[in-house]
Amino acid sequence: MSDTGGDTRVGASVVSGFFHRHRGLTPYLLLAPGLFWLAVFFAIPLGFLGYQSLQSGVFPNFEFTWAFSNFPDALSTYRPQLVRSFVYAGIATVVALVLAYPLVYWIAFRAGRWRNLFLLFIVAPFFVTYLIRTLAWLNILADEGPVVGLLRSLHVLDEDGRLLATSVAVVSGITYNFFPFMALPLYVSLEQIDPRLLEAAKDLYASSTQAFLRVTLPLSAPGIVAGTLLTFIPAAGDFINARLLGTPNQAMIGNVIQAKFLESLDYPTAATLSFVLMAAILGALLVYARIVGTERLTG
Amino acid sequence: MTALAEPVPASRLGAAARAWCFAKRHVLTVYALLACAYLMLPIAVVILFSFNDPAGRFNYVWQGFTIDNWIHWDGVLGIRDAVRISLEIGVLATLVATALGTLMAMGIVRYRFSGRAVTNLLVFLPMSTPEIVLGASLLTLFLNLTSVFQLGFWTIFIAHVMFIVSYVVVTVKARLIGFDRHLEEAAMDLGANEWTTFRKVTLPLLAPAMLAASLLGFALSIDDFVITYFNAGGTQTFPVFVWGIARVAVPPQVNVVASAIFLVAIVIALASVLWQIVRAGRTREGAA
Numbered sequence: 001m002s003d004t005g006g007d008t009r010v011g012a013s014v015v016s017g018f019f020h021r022h023r024g025l026t027p028y029l030l031l032a033p034g035l036f037w038l039a040v041f042f043a044i045p046l047g048f049l050g051y052q053s054l055q056s057g058v059f060p061n062f063e064f065t066w067a068f069s070n071f072p073d074a075l076s077t078y079r080p081q082l083v084r085s086f087v088y089a090g091i092a093t094v095v096a097l098v099l100a101y102p103l104v105y106w107i108a109f110r111a112g113r114w115r116n117l118f119l120l121f122i123v124a125p126f127f128v129t130y131l132i133r134t135l136a137w138l139n140i141l142a143d144e145g146p147v148v149g150l151l152r153s154l155h156v157l158d159e160d161g162r163l164l165a166t167s168v169a170v171v172s173g174i175t176y177n178f179f180p181f182m183a184l185p186l187y188v189s190l191e192q193i194d195p196r197l198l199e200a201a202k203d204l205y206a207s208s209t210q211a212f213l214r215v216t217l218p219l220s221a222p223g224i225v226a227g228t229l230l231t232f233i234p235a236a237g238d239f240i241n242a243r244l245l246g247t248p249n250q251a252m253i254g255n256v257i258q259a260k261f262l263e264s265l266d267y268p269t270a271a272t273l274s275f276v277l278m279a280a281i282l283g284a285l286l287v288y289a290r291i292v293g294t295e296r297l298t299g
Numbered sequence: 300m301t302a303l304a305e306p307v308p309a310s311r312l313g314a315a316a317r318a319w320c321f322a323k324r325h326v327l328t329v330y331a332l333l334a335c336a337y338l339m340l341p342i343a344v345v346i347l348f349s350f351n352d353p354a355g356r357f358n359y360v361w362q363g364f365t366i367d368n369w370i371h372w373d374g375v376l377g378i379r380d381a382v383r384i385s386l387e388i389g390v391l392a393t394l395v396a397t398a399l400g401t402l403m404a405m406g407i408v409r410y411r412f413s414g415r416a417v418t419n420l421l422v423f424l425p426m427s428t429p430e431i432v433l434g435a436s437l438l439t440l441f442l443n444l445t446s447v448f449q450l451g452f453w454t455i456f457i458a459h460v461m462f463i464v465s466y467v468v469v470t471v472k473a474r475l476i477g478f479d480r481h482l483e484e485a486a487m488d489l490g491a492n493e494w495t496t497f498r499k500v501t502l503p504l505l506a507p508a509m510l511a512a513s514l515l516g517f518a519l520s521i522d523d524f525v526i527t528y529f530n531a532g533g534t535q536t537f538p539v540f541v542w543g544i545a546r547v548a549v550p551p552q553v554n555v556v557a558s559a560i561f562l563v564a565i566v567i568a569l570a571s572v573l574w575q576i577v578r579a580g581r582t583r584e585g586a587a
Contacts, residue, residue: 030406237429
């Protein structure tokens with residue numbers, strides 16, 4: 001190794017000499033390649049998206065006409081899908097929080113040395129391709145499947161009642177698919193809680209319920225915030241669950257964007273709707289940032 | 300210590316209260332196990348149906364056990380190419396994104412410079428933007444610059460590097476913040492220049508974080524559908540292939556590939572978890 005030639009060593013000393021003389025430049029040189037990539041392939045495309053959203057015309061003859069009317073038009077035409085996206089995402093987020101909290105609480109405080117093994121159960125769905133785990137729900141919720149059979153025999157569903165092609169199927173698909181995004185940040189915040197704080201609460205005659213409500217729950221708030229965001233954002237933009245488990249009656253805003261971009265080639269409307277989705281989510285994010293502070297959000 | 304401390308509160312509590320504590324404790328345990336079962340259910344279905352022997356085109360109802368799908372996993376037109384392209388893009392995009400992201404993390408953690416806030420924002424925003432917006436905006440860039448970019452392998456690669464970089468920055472940053480800089484100073488004091496210090500001290504210490512970041516990046520890349528679908532043109536990665544074939548009928552070979560990916564990932568993860576448990580047990584014995 002040491003005799004790999006003077007070339008690399010000379011080159012290296014030139015490089016380090018350069019760094020030494022221009023210390024102020026070093027951070028920029030380190031950042032340059034990554035920043036370039038993010039600027040050209042993330043920030044600038046957002047500009048192009050804005051540019052596209054103000055165009056009018058029919059494929060392939062679009063013209064930039066400051067067509068601001070695209071926004072009210074798209075909003076009024078696709079209001080049901082937009083509202084549905086936020087309702088579905090909201091329900092899925094709340095259900096995921098309620099399902100995840102006790103599980104993660106148990107892992108953090110009761111699973112002992114097997115904690116990491118149980119964490120693996122939470123992460124495991126990520127190891128199965130997103131589309132395929134959604135298709136698996138197609139098998140599980142199928143009309144001939146066990147879940148529908150059970151619900152029918154319990155008379156929760158009618159004799160010919162079904163789950164597929166309903167809002168319930170779409171929301172449960174979303175809940176399952178984004179569950180780990182809720183559970184992992186929750187776990188991180190619960191795991192950091194010093195058990196001595198809970199002992200102190202007990203010593204001061206707090207009941208378990210009081211200790212939970214006044215110590216554990218407030219200390220896990222950052223995890224709840226992070227989990228809520230990480231679940232809600234992708235859920236609101238999702239189109240796979242609505243497409244595979246639902247019908248056009250369950251279409252979300254993502255389905256419209258996808259169809260406009262890739263099927264009906266109506267780029268301006270698709271771009272407008274993408275912007276509306278992004279703006280709505282950013283709005284929600286800013287409200288959150290005001291409440292919890294930016295440092296906590298950006299880590 | 301604990302053996303002495305425990306009986307005191309136990310005797311202070313009444314029998315009913317103790318029973319209530321016991322029940323409550325176990326309700327939570329039962330719930331946790333049920334929740335784990337819920338998380339495993341679709342995975343079990345995917346693996347089970349990879350062994351199904353469907354009578355017709357549809358692989359929805361259990362017909363009988365067969366191992367044929369695993370032996371002839373590439374018996375469906377296009378599946379082999381799709382898997383190959385997914386692996387190629389996964390490896391390439393992960394390598395590039397890990398390099399870019401590690402450098403960025405070093406710049407962000409180690410230096411004070413103007414433009415820090417913008418940099419942080421540029422790293423954070425892609426992670427908090429819905430995938431569909433990332434995919435759609437990148438597609439408008441490519442569509443407006445058709446002379447430079449043609450949709451296909453390289454546009455998918457560009458997209459994957461873009462969304463993986465942020466995750467690498469976050470992962471490596473976490474490691475750098477808890478980094479003992481005295482080690483580097485010691486190396487410099489012993490006459491190593493910046494480059495040697497970086498190569499012999501910094502890089503080996505960062506290696507675990509970089510490995511973790513690459514594993515995460517690879518997993519994200521191989522699983523991504525939405526962004527890829529928007530920017531793929533006619534090129535098919537494995538998820539894009541699945542999307543296409545799902546409109547007709549999903550053959551069991553798709554379950555085979557998904558199960559294989561799952562098994563590889565879970566074996567790696569299990570091995571690392573078990574190793575941690577064994578190591579923790581050993582240090583505890585050592586301490587006692």
